[in-house]
């Protein structure tokens with residue numbers, strides 16, 4: 001049984017799940033449960049899930065090995081259809097499992113331009129990330145044309161791990177790209193604090209326009225515009241170790257990013273323009289080396305961290321804006337990859353404080369990724385090949 005009900009045992013301890021305040025009356029309590037979705041789908045290393053944004057409600061699930069599947073909905077019980085198979089150009093090794101197909105995003109104007117963007121590790125070069133654009137097949141809305149690839153950006157990685165890999169369009173229409181520090185322990189090349197490399201950063205690029213020598217252009221209000229060559233103008237925020245994963249809150253437009261820690265601390269960040277998120281001077285809120293003392297007020301602290309006694313590797317999720325579990329509205333859902341524990345975190349934007357962080361029981365499988373469908377329902381994907389959603393009952 002994959003689902004498990006979260007039963008509020010004591011009034012006041014489960015505010016997240018109570019639709020009304022505890023008043024002494026017996027009122028139905030909302031119970032959030034984890035439920036398997038896409039029950040007919042079993043994908044090796046399902047690493048990304050998203051929707052077309054075209055009103056169709058269709059969902060795409062991507063394997064880290066490079067095959068993308070399209071389904072009509074989370075309750076679709078027909079055989080999944082292959083949207084496109086890119087495994088011929090993606091490299092993935094079980095032994096070095098941070099490479100492979102890592103991200104996809106449909107253009108905000110997909111309905112009219114049919115464009116899909118992907119992030120993957122290419123098989124045609126060693127340790128190299130590629131961001132490319134594809135187009136829908138002119139003959140079949142459930143097919144992406146594999147021959148339509150246009151490479152937008154290529155990033156050489158020094159090692160196999162810490163590739164980041166989430167791509168997402170912001171409410172401003174620009175493409176945001178999460179990149180890790182390039183790998184190995186301690187950020188040996190000091191990429192996190194180096195603005196001259198794209199590594200260790202979140203990029204913001206305009207994929208609708210080209211510029212000299214580039215298949216994209218740089219938005220004029222990017223924070224380091226005019227600072228080249230001392231800083232890469234693509235960078236939106238930096239000081240990140242391995243963003244796994246990032247997501248925009250569809251209601252507030254805020255950008256959430258979970259950054260995987262090294263030895264002791266996992267962290268959640270709200271990303272702001274030009275922000276320095278501390279790596280490798282800090283891990284979470286703690287000095288990682290001599291340069292990360294509290295005196296460095298320019299280093300932005302995470303809004304939340306947890307110790308390796310709790311989990312070992314964060315998998316960032318999404319802010320819930322769906323309808324199936326209304327008591328989760330506004331909660332940031334995330335998990336630990338190693339333990340499989342899922343949490344709902346509540347952040348108060350006025351006081352800038354996390355007000356609650358509550359576990360949602362019912363999963364022990366490693367969580368690879370989260371993402372939402374067109375209706376705002378949030379799913380998480382496990383390395384057992386399963387996909388799960390959040391539902392609510394009242395008793």
Ligand SMILES: [Ca+2]
Nearest residue numbers: 277278279284
């Ligand atoms: Ca940090």
